[in-house]
Amino acid sequence: MALINDFLSLIYPRYCEACEENLFKHEDLLCNKCLLTLPKGRYHLQTHNELELLFAGRIPTISVMSLFVYQKCGRVQKILHAIKYQQQKELARFAGKLFAGENEIKNTLSGVDFVLPIPLHKNKLKVRGYNQSQLFAEGICNTLNIPIDTGSLSRVKETSTQTKKRKYQRWENVEGIFEVANPTKLEGKHVLLVDDVITTGATLEAAWQALKHCSDIKISIASIAFAGKLI
Numbered sequence: 001m002a003l004i005n006d007f008l009s010l011i012y013p014r015y016c017e018a019c020e021e022n023l024f025k026h027e028d029l030l031c032n033k034c035l036l037t038l039p040k041g042r043y044h045l046q047t048h049n050e051l052e053l054l055f056a057g058r059i060p061t062i063s064v065m066s067l068f069v070y071q072k073c074g075r076v077q078k079i080l081h082a083i084k085y086q087q088q089k090e091l092a093r094f095a096g097k098l099f100a101g102e103n104e105i106k107n108t109l110s111g112v113d114f115v116l117p118i119p120l121h122k123n124k125l126k127v128r129g130y131n132q133s134q135l136f137a138e139g140i141c142n143t144l145n146i147p148i149d150t151g152s153l154s155r156v157k158e159t160s161t162q163t164k165k166r167k168y169q170r171w172e173n174v175e176g177i178f179e180v181a182n183p184t185k186l187e188g189k190h191v192l193l194v195d196d197v198i199t200t201g202a203t204l205e206a207a208w209q210a211l212k213h214c215s216d217i218k219i220s221i222a223s224i225a226f227a228g229k230l231i
């Protein structure tokens with residue numbers, strides 16, 4: 001079997017999804033160098049950090065965390081691109097596993113009752129075939145044995161691409177796009193809301209507009225990457 005694997009890697013070399021260097025036999029998806037040197041989002045280790053402040057006055061959060069810091073043209077952007085546009089589903093789950101494997105994250109998530117991935121609109125889901133935030137959430141849930149909830153929150157409005165819009169326009173664009181199916185299920189629960197990338201935080205805030213009707217709900221937030229500064 002090892003011989004076959006060696007032979008296959010000669011014909012189909014495997015590359016690191018972040019730096020595009022060849023992977024060694026014992027490596028999978030990301031090379032060891034990237035695992036050690038990718039810009040980690042260590043925001044949860046610092047109070048009043050940039051990520052926490054992004055949601056201040058908008059969502060009452062318990063913790064806000066991100067696996068990576070997003071840098072344009074960097075390795076994290078390559079990872080996100082592979083997850084979103086190149087069907088790299090395993091990489092999204094692996095990111096969840098990496099995130100949940102960090103000791104401080106594990107402690108922070110110990111009181112979480114449900115993990116809720118930000119849903120895609122059904123038309124977008126049909127085109128892409130999967131929801132990358134859900135796969136990231138699955139990686140977290142499988143590692144820490146927390147139940148995933150993909151039924152409570154739904155995206156009822158389709159939004160156009162947001163990348164070229166100005167901040168206030170984005171905000172208007174996501175108002176009222178989510179609905180909660182069964183608010184009693186989440187009453188008094190600590191919910192980890194999971195998104196792939198956090199930029200302005202508008203999508204998560206829109207989700208909060210729907211979730212806040214569940215009485216005494218507690219919210220934490222996690223993402224694969226946050227477009228902020230390294231700390």
Ligand SMILES: [Zn+2]
Nearest residue numbers: 016019031034
């Ligand atoms: Zn690499």
